[in-house]
Amino acid sequence: xxxxxxxxSRKQTHFHTIGxxxxxxxxxxxxxxxxxDYLVVTDESDRFRGIISEHDITTSMMAAxxxxxxxxxxxxxxxxxxxxxxxxxxxxCMRLMQQHKVRYVLVFDGLTFKGVISSDDLLYELAYKxxxxxxx
Numbered sequence: 802x803x804x805x806x807x808x809x810s811r812k813q814t815h816f817h818t819i820g821x822x823x824x825x826x827x828x829x830x831x832x833x834x835x836x837x838d839y840l841v842v843t844d845e846s847d848r849f850r851g852i853i854s855e856h857d858i859t860t861s862m863m864a865a866x867x868x869x870x871x872x873x874x875x876x877x878x879x880x881x882x883x884x885x886x887x888x889x890x891x892x893x894c895m896r897l898m899q900q901h902k903v904r905y906v907l908v909f910d911g912l913t914f915k916g917v918i919s920s921d922d923l924l925y926e927l928a929y930k931x932x933x934x935x936x937x
Contacts, residue, residue: 805894805908806887808926809916816841816916821850821875825862828853828874839905839917842878849914851880852905882907887915891926894918 819828819840828840832855839854853874861877862869883897884907894906898920908915 802890802892803926804887805885805889805891805918806915808891808918808922809887809908811929812916812922818843818847819853819874820845821873821878823874824870825853825858825872825874825877826868826870829855829858829869838919838921840874841914841917842874842880850875851878852882852907852917853878854905856904884909885918886910891923895923898923 817831817835817837817840819831819842821842821844832838832840839852841852842850844850857877857879858869862872865872882903882905883901885893885897887908887910897906898904904920906918908918
């Protein structure tokens with residue numbers, strides 16, 4: 802069984818982050834410039850606070866009557882995602898995503914944030930394994 806730590810080791814070692822007070826408009830601009838679907842939200846001490854995704858922005862801002870250039874990220878970010886440890890399996894991650902109907906699972910070791918596993922990461926893993934099998 803593949804462990805999440807293996808997937809995280811193949812991903813970039815840095816996170817695309819944004820502060821809690823940054824505006825949603827600036828978050829969208831940053832996501833576009835960095836070509837990512839989500840940003841890790843951190844506080845002034847660089848501690849993990851949640852993530853903000855294009856989906857979070859779309860669903861929250863559709864219901865709100867606030868302009869994106871005045872709405873801070875902390876009002877839209879998602880801090881209620883399911884989480885696993887880096888020693889959990891890919892199958893555990895898939896099950897949790899399906900159970901909670903989410904695209905992202907947070908990975909922690911104790912209280913230390915290790916990363917985010919996305920549904921795209923899992924699809925990439927599947928393709929990666931298929932390529933390895935074809936080479937054998």
